[in-house]
Amino acid sequence: MDDTERSSLVNSKGAPDPLAFDHRLMDLMAEISSQAAAASSKFAVGINNSDSSGIYGLVQCTHDLSESECSQCLQGQISILPRGKIGAQIHVASCSVRFETSIFFATLAISPPRLCRIGAFENTCKSWRIIMIIVILLLVAVIVLLLVLLIHFRRRIPKGLPLNLVKDQEVITAESLLFDFRTLKIATRNFSEANKLGEGGFGPVYKGLLPDGQQIAVKRLSKRSGQGLAELRNEVVLVAKLQHRNLVRLLGFCLEEEEKMVIYEYLPNRSLDNFLFDPIKRHVLDWERRYKLIEGIARGLVYLHEDSRLRVIHRDLKASNVLLDENMNPKISDFGLAKLFGMDETHRNTSRIAGTHGYMAPEYVIRGHFSPKLDVFSFGILTLEIVTGQRNNIVSCDSENPIDLVSYVWHHWNEGTTLEVVDQSIADQCPRHEVIRCIHMGLLCIQSDPSDRPNMSEVALMLSSFSVTLLAPSKPAFVLNSSMRSQSEESRIDTDYQSSERHNSNQSIYRPSGQSINEVTFSGVEPR
Missing domain, CATH: 3.30.430.20 (Gnk2 domain, C-X8-C-X2-C motif)
Known part of the structure; x- marks a missing residue:
């Protein structure tokens, strides 16, 4: 010892x-x-x-x-x-x-x-x-607490929610993005009409204010929409990985009490179409701002197509899907129809034609082929809208013979009167060479053959450097006979869903009336 x-x-x-x-x-x-x-x-x-x-x-x-x-x-x-x-x-x-x-x-x-x-x-x-009694009571309390948490978590998952959304690793690892339904209900004042910013293809969008003072935009999926759940999953999985100054920023999502919502940063100036096609607000968009809008949208698409770790095709680029921040900087939004695209792929086929009428490329509408050149086509249409201040469906240059925007611009381009298509609210203030170059670039983007269209990095170079020579554009593939449809019509098309699943008054579904590979035809399409 x-x-x-x-x-x-x-x-x-x-x-x-x-x-x-x-x-x-x-x-x-x-x-x-x-x-x-x-x-x-x-x-x-x-x-x-x-x-x-x-x-x-x-x-x-x-x-x-x-x-x-x-x-x-x-x-x-x-x-x-x-x-x-x-x-x-x-x-x-x-x-x-x-x-x-x-x-x-x-x-x-x-x-x-x-x-x-x-x-x-x-x-x-x-x-x-x-x-010993205290220890036993503590163990019982812990077990009860775990059961309560389990029940609460299960209630947060809506009934009928597909397993691929609940179990998708991308969603599970994004738990920090999960919003509580009660928080969103308070933030939007119980989704009041006063807080409603607008109505999208799959439900309304509301303005909200979080307890910390942060403003948000809440996209609330319609409970009756059969199509919208897949689009919500697309947005959560894709946009959470995309970070760029010209893309809208995803803040989170909510899957609770049968509710499905996506939460974005709030952009006070809402969407581009609210300014561009409004006879009063359009004056805010001087030529300098419009040129910056075109540049910003182009940068966002370059990121999606080439610079992000995912190669993404938006498939629904249009004025209403471009949001504006407090400084009028553009941010591309609504990735519900977006598709991932392989780095080595040149194009892909689909039997589901989804998008907005007038912004879809001909090879996509007719044959179901899509590639980054689909977004290039939409960008070209959007560029012409920004320059002219006109929607792509009808330009009332002649009340007896109204024509679509593409035909209108193409006519003046061939006649050498290109400046006549410029929005009259900016016609006296814009540099002639910049306007003509933007129209020229827009026409290059909407050419019939997708291989003739520039890619978005080439478009960005055209905008940033005037030393780049632009080729002569070829004639657009077709014109839309606008006398066969209304001025305000802007329709999403999806051949895999019934028209009863659409609830927005500005949207409709076209059904086939003839034969084609994808069973899609449009009355009023005339080859040029």
Whole structure:
């Protein structure tokens, strides 16, 4: 037995009643030292609760000591414990002792109640029973809490929600993007009409204010929309990975109480069409602003097609899907119809023709072929709209013979009267060479053969450098006979859904009336 090398630690704080405390301490240490010496583990702990405060003790010997040697070693250390202090520990090579007024060991390590003796340690037995009851109650409380959390989480997942949305790893790893339905309900004032910003193809969009003062835009999927769930998944998975100054920023989503919502940054100037086609607001868009809009939209598409880690085709670029921030900077939005595109792919086929009438390229409408050149075509149409201030469907240059925007611009381009198509609100202020170059570029983007169209990085170069020579554009593929449809019509087309699934008054579904690869035809399409 070796007790020559000794280390000790002492709590300098004194006990309130030193004499009574020391008496209780010695009783406790004597009891547990005899227990340790007799036990095969050479270890014992105990509690003395005979007064208002408890004393917790621990003693231990090395296993090579006999009962008498262990008892002798422990008694030697107990005899030199400091008096009147609320805690101390002494360690030698063969044994150690420790006491504190707060528990420092696991309660389950205390010897069973049968080791208690009548008299001084009767209160210790009672404390064991109390501690065991507390432990059991805590375990029950933890189990109940876990069950409540499980039930709450299950309620947050709407019934009938496809497993590929709930289990999609991209969504699961984006838990930080998950919004609480109650928070959104308060933020939008219970989705009041006063907070309504507009109505999209799959439901309304509301303005909201979070408790921290941040403004948000909440896109609420219509409960009756059969198509919208796939588009919501598309937006969450895609837009969460896309970060660019000319793309709208996704803040989160909500899947709770049968609700499906996407939350975006709030852009105070709403969408481009609210300015471009409004006879009063259009004056805010001087030529400098319009040119910056064209440049910004082009940069956003270059990012989607070439610079992001995902190659994305938007498939529904139009004025209403370009939002404007407080400085009138454009941000492309609404990725519900977007498609991922392989880096090595040149084009892909689909039997589902979805998009907005007038913005879709001919190879997509007729044969179901899509590629980044589909977005280039839409960008060309949008550029012509920005320059002319006219919607792409009808330009009323002659009340008896109205024609579509493409035919209108192409006619003046061939006649050498290109400047006549410029929006009259900016006609006197815009540089002639910039306007003609934008129209020229727009016509290049809407050429019939997709291989003749420039890619978006080439378009961006055309806009940033006037030293780049532009080729002569070829004639657009077809013109839309606008006398066969209304001025305000702007329709999404999706051949895989019934018209009953559309609830927006500005949208409709066209059904085939003839034969083609994708069973899509349009009355009023005339080849040129």
